[in-house]
Each structure stands twice: as C-alpha cells, then as structure tokens.
Amino acid sequence: ASYVIIQKAAARVIIPLMHRYLYFAVFVSGMSSLAMEMAASRLLSNNFSSSNLVWASVIGLILIYLAVGYYLGGRWADRSPHFTTMFKIMAWAGFLCGVVPVVARPVMRFTEQAFNQLQMGVLFGSFVTVLVVFIAPTVLMGMTSPFAIRLAVKDRESAGVTAGNIYALSTLGSFIGTFLPVLVLSSLVGTFRSFIVIGGTLLLVALVGLWKAAGARAVLPLAWMPVILLALGIVGIRGFDRATPGLIYETESGYNYIQVVEENGYHLLRLNEGQGVHSIYHPDVLNYQGPWEQVLAAPFFNPAPYPPAAVERMAIIGLAAGTTARQAAIVYPQITIDGYEIDPKIVTAGREYFGMTMPNLNVYVVDGRVGLKQSDNLYQVISVDAYRPPYIPPSMVTQEFFTIVREHLTDDGVMVINVGRGPDDRRLVDALASTILTVFPSVHVMDLPGTYNSLVFATAQPTQAANLMENYAALSVAGSGAHPLLLETLSVTLTNLQPAPEPGVVFTDDKAPIEWMTNNLILSYLFSPAGETTQ
16 A cells, blocks of 8 residues: 555655656757658758748648657647657657758768759659658657647646647747748758758657656667767768869858859869759859859940940959959959859858959858948949749849849949750740849840840940940950950950840739749750750
C-alpha cells in the first residue's frame, strides 16, 4: 500500500513536469518543420532556381506531408497515448531531417548535367525524387501536434484551451523557424549543415524527453542517431556540392548558392542553378562580347555630339562581381560608380576573383530599389542588371520603380536594362518597353548577337536612334580620345538595333504578372524546336 502511495505522489510531480516539457517539444517541432521547409527551398534553388514554381512545389508538398502527419498522428496517439511513443517519433523525424542532404546530394549532382543539356524528363524526375526525400521527416514532424494534444488534454472542459495553447506554441516555433535558416544557418554553416543543426536540435529534444519519460534505458537504442549526425556535421561531404569542371570557389549566402568557375583563364560567376554567367573576368581582356559592355553605349542615344567626359556618375543595380563597373571605370576614367548588390558574399567574390577593386567604385550592399530610392545622387547612366530568369523581381519591373529611376537621372540621363527573351518570343521585352514608356519619352532596343538577351535603353529626354549613329561617327574620328572598347560597343549596338517594340502589358506595383510571363516564356522555349535542338 505504501508503494502505491509513493507511485501516486511521484506521478503528481512527474506528470506536470512532463507536460511542461511537452509544450517545449511542440515549440521545437514547429520550429524544425518550417526551418526544414526553408532549408529545402535553398537546397532545391541550388539546382532548380528560386522561381515561384519551385517555392509553390516546396510549400504545397510540405503542407500535404504535414496533413498526412496530422492524420496518422491522431490515429496513432489514440492507439498508443504515451510520451515515449511521441518522443521516439520526434527522434526519428530529427534524424531523418539531418540526413536529407546526404540522400539528396547524388540526385542534385546528377541533375546538373540534365539542366545543362535541358533534358526535361530527367529534370522533372530529379525534382520529384528530391521532394520525395522530405516525406518521412515531414510526416513524422506533423504527428507531434496531435500526439501532444492527446497527451496534454486532461478533461473535456480544458480540451479547447489545451489544443489552442499547443497550436499557438507550434505556430510561434514555426515563425522562428522561418527566419532561422535564412538569417543565420545558411550563412554560418551552409545548407548541408543547416539540416544537421535543425534535425539535431529536434533529435536532442526528443531524446531528453524520452529520458525524462522512461529513463536512460529507453534512450540507449537510439543513441546512435546523434553520433551519426555529429559525425556528418564534423566531416561533412567531401568535395564541392557540384561536379562542375573548373570550379575554384563555392559558397552560400542568405540569397544565393555561389560558384566561381575558371575556363581558359576566365573567371565566371554562376549562381544557384548555374544557368547564365553573371560576371566574367580576365586580367588581360576587357571586351567579353556580352551584355556588360553594352551599358557603355547608353549615353550616346542623346543628341550628338555627346562627349564621353560628360558621363560623371553611374549607378549599377545588380552589381554582381563588377564586370560592367570595371569596364566603365576604364572607358570613363573620371566617373564615379555606385554599385548596388544585395548579396554581400557576391561582393566578396568580386573583390577576390574578379578584380573588383576600382577606387572609383562605391559598393552598397542593399536591395537595388531601396538603395536607389534612398540615394541623393543623380546619374547620367543607371544600369538595371538584376533580372535573372526564371526569377525576375516584380518590384523592379513596374511603373513605380521606373519612376524612381527617372527621378535619379540627370536631364541627359539614360537607363539601360538587360533582359532575357525567347528566340521568337518578345513579350517580356515588349511589356517592359510599354511600362517604361509610361515614364520615359523614348525607348530603344538592341538584341545581343548570339544570345537571347536584349538591352532596353530609356532616355530622360526625347531621342532618336539616329543620335547613336551621329555620336559613333563623331567619336570614330582620329583624335577624339574615345576608348576602343567604347567604339566596339557602339558598333555592336548600332548593328543590332531593333524596330520599335510592340505594345504590351504595363506592370504596376499592384499588378505585375511577371512570374506568369517568365514561366510561360521558359516552357515555350523548352518545348519549341530550338529547345528540342538544344536537348
């Protein structure tokens, strides 16, 4: 009888303590589920871009997995309403979360070749395969809340309050988990170890809870889990995340997966899925036959003669690793350049691998629209090179944005935008030109030869394309002092000028269906004869 009395007394102490710890476990589980979701988007963006299609797939499937977890967790909790059962489920969820990148990495590396060759079947299969990897840990995490409610509810009168408290704590944890990978983990430890930290935290909480509920013997069968995660965290995965030929540097930031690749002495900056070169550098080369040098032609849409010395200040929104800035600093030695780049690690790579050390370059690590709006400077040239299909920031295609640009141009100022298009699909170019023409009086378009890039020039004063020819003729005269790169650029611009754009959609801050347009453009290209030839 005395033994029973002691047991009941112990229960009165232990059970309230377990309920307090239960609430803490629910908080950590909610935090882990959203942190894993955010880390998953980063893992996928490295190979599949950060487009809204990728985000929608990640968010939608994670929600489905959680729904399955809620359903199964509720049924399981009724069959086995024990703390030990719940904490064992949490332990497996944490462990499987930690090994997600180990399982996914071979698929991701295989995907790179498919992406380069545009093999759509392989890409789709790889994408689905990676998403399937998240089923087990997410479903198990989803089981936590119904289990916790089943264990915490003492009577019908308090059921609503208890359920509300548990869902509130889980949601609060999810809120913190939303910011944890983006603001802290990805920059400090990278995507791979972010999963280990997230999963390891959940695993540790589960094992402590299991020890509190059933003692050390209950923990021993699962003790191998933290050992494996700790070993993976210390050793990591050898080699680069990508099997990219010539890869000399890679890192991650809160915004991008960054690669620097060396090809024939040239340094190339590649981001995320690796499609497109965002900056290029060679110590002995200045003209890369790309969109960067075309920015130099912008001022010469003004009436002739326009002297190069009149270009005193330039802004580059989307500085990247500074290719355009380096060219402008040489062609216009008197110029001051303000470069706006949101990713500080790209700036670091630019200084280390791309010669971005010009004394007349001011670097501002800030969102381009915000940075330009806060600037007190006026510019003869503003270059917008922040478009990266399939991701184009909607905030930088609207009337309101172009109004900010116009307000920061001198009376002879020119804006130039680098934008992608399809081989026979100019809807994006036409829409941007139509939007710009609601703010600027004149727009001119040139197609970069050998690419699917167009440069859109918008002038603060009314201009004609003939002005460019007249300026080129004036600068071609011996003794003009024009830099050879400027003359080469003007020649390419003149040769590839296009007719006036067709009327298109006008983008505003309220309505800018840019994602729909870019997704449609890419799919149309991939299933077009040109895309099939590439495949």
